[in-house]
Amino acid sequence: MRTDRHSPRLDGAEAVADAVLYEGYLLYPYRRSSAKNRVRWQFGVLVPPAWAAAHGLVDGGVAGSAESPWQQTACLVEAPDTATVRIRLRFLHLQRKVTEIRTAGGGYRPVDRIEVGGRTELSFDEAVPREFDVEASIGDLLQGHRLDVRVPGGEDVEPLVDGRGEPAGRVVRRRHPLSASLAASAVPCETPFRLLRIEIRVENTDRTTAPDSPRDEALPRCLLAAHTLATVDQGRFLSLLDPPEWAAHAARECRNVHTFPVLAGEPGSDDVLLSSPIILYDHPRIAPESPGDLHDATEIDEILSLRTLTLSDAEKREARATDPRAAAILDRVDTMPPEVLERLHGAIRSLEPVRRGGDAATDPPGSDAQDEPDTGTVLVGGTVLGPGSRVRLRPRRRGTDAHDMFLAGRTARVEQVLLDVDGTRFLAVTVDDDPGAELHQWYGRLRHFRPDEVEPLSGEVAAP
Template sequence: MHPRCSSAGFGSAEAVAEAILYEGYLLYPYRRSSGKNRVRWQFGVLVPPAWGEAHGLVDSGVAGSAESPWQQTECLMEAPETAVVRVRLRFLQLQRKTVEERTADGAHRPVDRIDAEGRTELSFDEAVPREFDLEASVADLRRGHRLDVQVPGGEDVEQLVDDRGEPVGRVVRRRWPLSASVSVSAASCPAPFRLLRLTLRVENTDRTTPAGSRRDDALRCCLLAAHTLLAVDQGRFLSLLDPPEWAAHAARDCRNVHTFPVLGGEPGSSDVLLSSPVILYDHPQIAPESPGDLHDATEIDEILSLRTLTLSDAEKHEVRATDPRAAAILDRVETMPPEVLERLHGAIRSLEPVRRQGEATGPTPWWEPGADAALGPEAETVLVAGALLSRGSRVRLRPRRQGTDAHDMFLAGRTGRVEQVLLDVDGTRFLAVTVDDDPGAELHQWYGRLRHFRPEEVEPLVGEVETR
């Protein structure tokens, strides 16, 4: 085991991991005064165990914004005993930036802001990225491996002077010690072929944070945006979204808590896995047109860049005083060449020949841009498994595991009501469905925000029909 292993190669998955690290770090309009930037650190927050227990943060959900003292990744791997597995833990350490004014007696006292020599500094929380690596063979992992992570605290002080060079205050950046553990083990899975289940657990082991602390104080000893990268030589990881049939049962048995593991790297590769606190597809990629991270969830580079340019001079001044990363975004947007901005307007990823009516074709998924336009007139019925489905028919949802909305997998097995049977431009039928027990179902039906499924993704509930 090594605290840092430079030989670990994770390819293009590292770029995606970097975006995850700063997911929601500072949202547009990138100003401290913005309400949504006053409650931060929403993803992958590993809290001190005593504090988490006192605040009821011990659930075992999947990926998302939940806070917990630990997260767990389980994945499937084909590899010989001599194969080497590399694990990289990445997270942010909170850094509290405090502006302090110099008093007449030479002491310092905290203030909200300081203006000095044309520069403004605001008190605000920043973060420092941290990485720790573990490396072991499959044979060693069968016995289990543990890495104890210790991150020291620290303090950096930057003096501020006026236009005459006289000291007027300082900026103090403080960090508090962090402690965590990474445990990794491998075990054989019952399957027709050699198959291993890799279990990775990351825990916050801090014991210094009082259970009754405020969240702002507890964050000082939290791992923020925690996620892991895994790589294997002489082997491959299996997709949990679309596993081979022989490994489907083992994939369903994998228990992932506050993480969502997907295949990383280039499409077609399988030697890298990214376990993220936010839901992703296999082989996620950064859009090649994107000139840089905008720190905004599901960001749309063009609109965010244009809106950043509309900030007033006073707002831009506050952006630069809020955070160095916010200032870097503003600098990049303001100096972006027209051809780069034009490239953000849209891109065609693939082209397919136009097919004659009646030829087999893949419809545009409902969740992609343009999908609503592709769904044309309403059809009255569609035949599914010998049952004729129409408006009011009751169905059980069986969404496919590949090429669909990742959120649909959470609806597998749920029941719903057919609201519409639709035709796309190629004559393919879709079922627009409201999900039972959805408190917003009536509202969704009113403004047409329905779930769309192919006929083969539903199971008719014969004899159960509702009318409205």
């Protein structure tokens, strides 16, 4: 069933979920004319099924920018049949803003741009956030549960008057109806302890979009930046990035398509899950220094804020006329106090003792790595590794970067051995069979691993 019941635990994870929802919504310099803002909606786009079939959208990857008529989340939960699972589906609903000028006959005709009474408005695609909640017990999910999602279309009209108070134009915002479904189910896993695999499938069920429509015409009936949040009481979710050994096989059997679930909420908690079309790590957080969303969570707030301050008055006028969210960013940056901007420059999250050589107090447990600062090498498993050495990658399971799961077992070449500011050694490597390896070597974009995350190799080896 659908419920509008408030969930404080979800509220704690929605700051990150909002960053996912609006990632790439409108990028610096926040103007419609910018090339990067002409092709939008890159993540979590669930398209009408007939349109997807006509355009060959059959990709089954974990996450990313591929468009699809559906997405599937598979996660692991320890909970009794009486436990309650709450799932929140979130997405953006495209809203087409059209500017219209008043004609001599008293009607209106669409124009690309309108200026009335000192106000400028541009035709542009905005978006409205939508949320739908499902609540069911584990016992219900074992039988299967389905929610049909219906979002009505609509039209809002904002009159524009000239300096004399006479009608001169209007801004019309139109939304097409959406239809989708959310199916949730639970299946017992073959594990030594009680464990369930929960699957959540979200599907665009629109049947009105012509298969041969251009993308621009299909988007109003798409779910944009679609993702799910889930909570469980009387139980816990297991990390798919770092599952306990007894659940490792069950974690590998989880099939996630166009989305990937991670533990959300405060570090150490395990009752909230975020399944995002953008791959994250467990317990992702928004930096506390960030004063507000800039719609580009992969960038640095300080850089974007400073760049925004350099926009000309004409560029700012265009940005404000493009979208209310762009105007809000400009207002926030223009009025940002110096002490807030200073906080964006950086922060120290933790302090650790400086490591001197092979200090047993700071070496990873079970590691025999020793630093050789004068030679730029490191000793791992009795083998001295340096530039040119061959290794097999074994990213650590605890606290791993989500992207490292794709590199586990791959072979690589050591390019550099680096010393971090806290005295920790890292191996900078290029991955074998990476078509961009030479380019990465040229401009220094390398992958970094601790000594306890690699196995020394000798001679030529075949990639797994």
